[in-house]
Structure formats: structure tokens, C-alpha cells
């Protein structure tokens with residue numbers, strides 16, 4: 001029963017940890033019923049018109065279409081926005097939030113220019129998903145990094161400024177279900193009147209406005225500083241890094257987890273939850289726990305252990 005002991009070990013590490021880093025990749029959303037785009041097959045099944053044109057996900061998810069074919073670009077992103085708006089975060093999001101919410105704050109912010117002098121929460125999310133699912137599931141927005149941006153936010157295509165604004169609910173975009181083209185009028189920039197686009201980092205994207213994500217990354221860096229201070233003052237305290245659905249194809253999240261693991265070294269447990277790529281390299285961790293399963297299945301298994 002190697003698997004059962006790994007489940008118990010992972011749950012124990014999560015419960016024991018003073019602070020939890022939640023690291024989420026594309027696989028996290030698939031358990032909520034969202035399509036997987038990594039393989040052409042999965043992408044073309046969800047978007048047949050692109051199969052006819054032989055365009056793969058990385059070729060469609062580029063900013064050039066907002067210049068060359070705006071109704072196609074907004075057809076794709078508008079449809080994704082509607083999918084994500086309709087999707088409910090699966091139970092794994094909620095169970096993890098319960099585990100984190102049961103912990104004490106790890107410190108108090110020092111009342112600098114940009115902080116309110118309040119408690120430092122015991123968890124922080126780093127996600128490459130642009131679906132806003134963690135906020136929807138109730139995680140505090142000020143403790144989330146969306147490293148590839150957010151479909152729920154817009155910017156100017158040009159861009160004429162660094163402005164980023166919240167997308168209106170549902171974006172009121174009408175997408176033709178056969179052609180996947182969006183009907184005019186398309187979202188516009190309030191400043192210059194030109195076309196707007198999602199504030200999502202696309203492939204080959206030199207015009208993405210990074211300010212919102214950079215502000216999130218700054219809060220994340222501050223959180224890491226607080227965690228380090230907490231570990232210094234509490235010699236038996238540990239950190240859990242729980243990574244879910246972060247594969248090797250776009251390895252941003254996976255590399256960030258391993259960077260954290262190296263940083264916190266012997267004080268950290270890395271829990272890598274991934275159906276196909278759960279392997280953890282030798283990076284001097286106190287504990288590396290590989291769970292070859294989806295995120296929802298893992299949290300279902302944690303709950304089964306708790307009940308038994």
C-alpha cells in the first residue's frame with residue numbers, strides 16, 4: 001500500500017505546515033471540466049474550426065490575431081472567458097482552502113508603504129491558470145499570483161497605456177457556436193477607442209501589460225520573506241509546497257515549486273500531484289511526495305484518510 005502511505009504522508013505534511021505554497025498548473029482546471037489544450041487533439045476537439053485551419057493552441061493564443069483577425073481572436077478568448085465563468089472550481093480547491101484556513105497567521109506585516117499592517121496569511125497561491133478559479137473558490141485575492149495574467153482583466157491591444165481593467169461580467173460577447181467568431185462590437189479601450197484584449201500572457205507576446213502580475217509577484221516575494229522569518233523564529237516549523245497539474249510542457253509553475261523547495265530546503269515538503277509527471281528530482285528536500293493522480297482525486301483521497 002505504497003500509495004496509501006504517500007497520501008497519509010502528504011496530508012500530514014499539509015496539516016503540520018505553518019505555511020502552504022499552492023502551486024497550480026493547467027491540470028488543476030481539467031478536473032473542473034475545462035478542456036485540455038496541450039495536445040492538438042484536445043484543442044481541436046474543443047475548437048473544430050481551428051482543426052480545419054491546422055492551427056494549434058500556441059498558434060491561436062498569440063496577440064497577432066487581434067490585429068489580423070479580431071473576430072476570430074475574440075471568438076476564441078470570448079468563448080474561453082464564458083467557459084471559465086460557467087465552470088465551478090472542483091472540491092479540491094475548497095478542501096485545500098479549509099486546510100489552510102485552519103492555520104494561524106504566520107506574522108504581522110510591518111506597516112510599510114504598501115501594506116496595511118495586518119496579519120500575514122498562512123498560504124499563498126501561484127497559478128499559471130487565467131481562469132480566476134482560486135478567487136471564485138474563496139481564496140484571498142491579495143495572496144494570489146496569476147503568472148500568466150487573467151482572462152477576467154482587459155488591456156489595450158496597442159497598448160496605448162499600461163491600464164488594466166476588470167472585464168465586465170460575461171463580457172457580453174456573442175460567439176457563433178459553429179465558426180467560433182465573435183459578433184461586433186468587440187471590447188474596446190476606453191482611452192484610445194482601439195481594440196481591447198484579455199490581460200493574458202500569450203505566446204510570443206511583447207505587448208502584454210505585466211503591471212498587475214508584477215504587483216502580485218511583489219506581494220509573493222514579501223510573503224516568502226515573512227515565511228523565512230517565521231521559520232527562523234520557530235525552529236520546528238515547516239513549509240508545505242503543494243503543486244497540482246503543473247507539467248513539463250510549459251514548466252513555469254513546476255520550476256517555481258522547485259525553486260521554493262531549494263530555498264526552504266530541509267524545512268520544506270514538496271507534494272507533487274500530477275497524473276503523468278509526478279517525478280521529483282533530487283533537490284535536497286526534507287520530503288518529496290509524488291502523487292500520480294489528479295488534484296481532485298488527491299483531495300478526495302485525503303478526505304477518505306481523515307474519515308477512516
Ligand SMILES: [Zn+2]
Nearest residue numbers: 156160189192
Ligand atoms: Zn488604448
